[in-house]
Amino acid sequence: MQREGFDNHCGAIDLFACPCVTRDEADADERQRGRRLNPRRSKFRIVRGGKPAPSSPRFVFGRRGSVSQRNSRSEERGGLIGGWMFLMVLSLGAYVASSLPPPEKTVTGELRGSAVASDGDSLRLNGRRVRIEGIDAPEIGQTCQREGAGWDCGAEARRRLEDLIDGTTIRCRLHGRDRYGRELGLCEAGGRDIGREMVLSGYAVSYGLYREEEERARERRAGVWAGDFVRPQEWRRSEGGAEETPHQAGDWLEFILQWLEDQAWRVAKEIAGA
Secondary structure (H helix, E strand, C coil): CCCCCCCCCCCCCCCCCCCCCCHHHHHHHHHHHHHHHCHHHCCCCCCCCCCCCCCCCCEECCEECCHHHHHHHHHHHHHHHHHHHHHHHHHHHHHHHHHCCCCCCCCCEEEEECEEEEECCEEEECCEEEEECCEECCCCCCCEEECCEEECHHHHHHHHHHHHHCCCCEEEEEEEECCCCCEEEEEEECCEEHHHHHHHCCCCEECCCCHHHHHHHHHHCCHHHHCECCCHHHHHHHCCCCCCCCCCCCCHHHHHHHHHHHHHHHHHHHHHHC
16 A cells, blocks of 8 residues: 555555655755765775876985985985095005005116215215105295294205215115206115105105105104195196106006095094184
8 A cells, every 4th residue: 555645665565664755855865875975075085097196205314305306316426435436446556556665776876975965855976966766855945834834844854964964974876867867866874764764854755765654754743744835846846847757667656645645634634623
């Protein structure tokens, strides 16, 4: 049986078992279900086809940035590491090369007698000019800095050489000539190696020989190492003097290593003074 006044939605159903609804109630129910299925009202992410939605920027080591920015930073770090590795390999190669014993040069002659100092690394012996091999001393007229004041390190180097050769017989083994026509020689005074003593005292620097002696003088802050100075070769270049090569063959590695060490000492001084 049908209940009078109601729509056919009920059909022949028991009123108490399944209560019928009116069309208005059914339409309201459809609208309510439609709102529940509306994607704009949904709290869940809707998966759609096509291009994926843009993701938020990622974080790298606590810093926000795009993939291209991260790649750029990675390339910069890689270049910096590569540069330091190159310097380390270069320093190691230069150190090993400088530690090897220098090749023995052919002795072209020998001089013996009293000598007079011309400057910190050359003298006159038996009327012949001799350039002490393997060292480089400040030039006459060159000044250095010590405790904030300038001092005549060129003249002091000559006085140091005078003290070493005064009143004793000098013996020099000659190994050819330099570009100025002077004899190149390893000289002794009273059994002491003059070049070695000059470098140890800090009044000359290594110029192909006596590298360990230079390190010891630097550590003790002896002579020119007590302050700031320009290496004699660089000073001659700044004054328009002729270029002079080291006295040992193949010693360009020596100057590379010296440059690296000078830079390290400069940075250390800046850090200490900061």
